[in-house]
Amino acid sequence: MIAHKHILGTFDESLAALRNNVLMMAGLTERSLERAMKGLVNRDDNICATAIADDEEIDQLEKQIDKDGVDILLRFQPVASDLRRVVAAMKLSSNLERMADMATTIARRARKLNRHPPLPEVELIRPMYEHAMSMFKDSVDAFVREDVDLGRAVVPRDEKLDQLNRAASHKLVERMAQDPDQLRGYLNLIFIGRCLERVGDHATNIAEDAVYAAAAEDIRHQTAAASV
Amino acid sequence: MIAHKHILGTFDESLAALRNNVLMMAGLTERSLERAMKGLVNRDDNICATAIADDEEIDQLEKQIDKDGVDILLRFQPVASDLRRVVAAMKLSSNLERMADMATTIARRARKLNRHPPLPEVELIRPMYEHAMSMFKDSVDAFVREDVDLGRAVVPRDEKLDQLNRAASHKLVERMAQDPDQLRGYLNLIFIGRCLERVGDHATNIAEDAVYAAAAEDIRHQTAAASV
Numbered sequence: 001m002i003a004h005k006h007i008l009g010t011f012d013e014s015l016a017a018l019r020n021n022v023l024m025m026a027g028l029t030e031r032s033l034e035r036a037m038k039g040l041v042n043r044d045d046n047i048c049a050t051a052i053a054d055d056e057e058i059d060q061l062e063k064q065i066d067k068d069g070v071d072i073l074l075r076f077q078p079v080a081s082d083l084r085r086v087v088a089a090m091k092l093s094s095n096l097e098r099m100a101d102m103a104t105t106i107a108r109r110a111r112k113l114n115r116h117p118p119l120p121e122v123e124l125i126r127p128m129y130e131h132a133m134s135m136f137k138d139s140v141d142a143f144v145r146e147d148v149d150l151g152r153a154v155v156p157r158d159e160k161l162d163q164l165n166r167a168a169s170h171k172l173v174e175r176m177a178q179d180p181d182q183l184r185g186y187l188n189l190i191f192i193g194r195c196l197e198r199v200g201d202h203a204t205n206i207a208e209d210a211v212y213a214a215a216a217e218d219i220r221h222q223t224a225a226a227s228v
Numbered sequence: 229m230i231a232h233k234h235i236l237g238t239f240d241e242s243l244a245a246l247r248n249n250v251l252m253m254a255g256l257t258e259r260s261l262e263r264a265m266k267g268l269v270n271r272d273d274n275i276c277a278t279a280i281a282d283d284e285e286i287d288q289l290e291k292q293i294d295k296d297g298v299d300i301l302l303r304f305q306p307v308a309s310d311l312r313r314v315v316a317a318m319k320l321s322s323n324l325e326r327m328a329d330m331a332t333t334i335a336r337r338a339r340k341l342n343r344h345p346p347l348p349e350v351e352l353i354r355p356m357y358e359h360a361m362s363m364f365k366d367s368v369d370a371f372v373r374e375d376v377d378l379g380r381a382v383v384p385r386d387e388k389l390d391q392l393n394r395a396a397s398h399k400l401v402e403r404m405a406q407d408p409d410q411l412r413g414y415l416n417l418i419f420i421g422r423c424l425e426r427v428g429d430h431a432t433n434i435a436e437d438a439v440y441a442a443a444a445e446d447i448r449h450q451t452a453a454a455s456v
Contacts, residue, residue, distance in 0.1 A: 059449035070315060077305040087298065173412060180408045208261060221287035
């Protein structure tokens with residue numbers, strides 16, 4: 001499943017193979033997050049189990065991408081934008097691996113929730129999930145298309161996700177205080193919200209790396225005034 | 229404060245300057261975690277504020293290290309162990325940045341705790357903190373001394389930290405159920421425990437990168453049987 005052909009290819013072929021593995025990894029990570037959310041909403045332990053099982057393939061892809069990236073640096077000693085593309089692909093895979101870990105955590109907590117009566121507050125999670133996934137998809141698109149404007153536009157969207165998470169956590173803590181019998185359930189939902197907030201952080205990192213790869217500009221850790 | 233001299237130096241000088249910045253960043257990150265913990269245990273808002281303020285300098289160091297790392301790759305096109313050392317320094321700085329974020333989160337939650345009566349359960353946090361910091365220090369040592377054995381030895385210690393966190397969370401959830409008035413306080417302690425658990429994850433990453441830099445071996449994501 002992993003592209004190995006580039007071992008004897010040109011730089012362009014090797015870079016294309018590296019990027020293909022990154023895209024495959026992004027696809028698997030997206031699927032894993034979708035499955036975790038489906039397992040949560042549909043209360044389906046089997047779908048949760050597939051999300052958890054996906055993680056191993058994603059971990060192995062990360063190792064392969066790092067290895068291939070270093071091989072490309074060694075063999076071709078790329079400069080300028082070519083070097084940045086290789087470095088960005090390796091960073092992207094590291095962010096994808098952490099997102100896949102979030103999918104695993106969500107699926108594990110969903111399975112715990114499935115052992116107890118349903119909590120209607122699971123609906124608080126859906127808008128966070130949708131916002132985080134849309135950031136994720138756009139950040140990967142920005143990387144693939146080397147679209148600097150799209151990459152830049154993803155970064156400020158993280159603020160909205162943080163707000164959604166704060167608001168959801170606040171409500172869940174209130175419900176917890178009113179109904180201590182469901183305490184562990186609400187706590188699981190709070191942690192799932194936190195996972196989605198971190199998916200947004202990783203999408204932000206990917207968008208920043210996409211801008212770096214395409215425009216040689218490091219837009220991380222800018223002040224609010226400077227980043228608009 | 230950041231070492232810039234290497235711009236005109238040899239590869240060895242440039243690499244030494246890069247590593248010095250990584251070590252400075254590690255020192256600041258360690259100090260920030262120490263301050264966050266002191267702010268929590270001593271209920272001192274001012275120390276919490278210094279931990280939070282540290283974060284900006286650490287963020288800027290991360291950007292500088294990434295920039296210098298790419299400059300070194302471009303100018304010297306290092307191979308083999310030299311290339312691995314540069315890549316490992318850049319990865320290390322990314323892990324340090326995330327650890328410093330954890331220090332900030334701990335300090336923020338400590339300030340929230342300081343607004344309410346003290347919770348004796350804060351003592352559950354101390355063994356986690358000590359375990360996480362010892363992993364952190366050893367992982368940085370493994371990187372500095374290129375000590376493969378020490379790097380390998382750090383990785384399995386993460387399991388103990390995970391156990392400490394599970395046990396502490398379990399107790400805190402129980403206390404929460406018994407004393408719903410202190411619900412937000414216990415929740416803050418649970419999140420602080422989770423931050424320390426993640427400090428251990430990043431220390432593990434650093435130890436793995438140290439092994440990679442020194443021995444060209446990728447020991448990430450191995451099965452339990454294979455990693456011992």
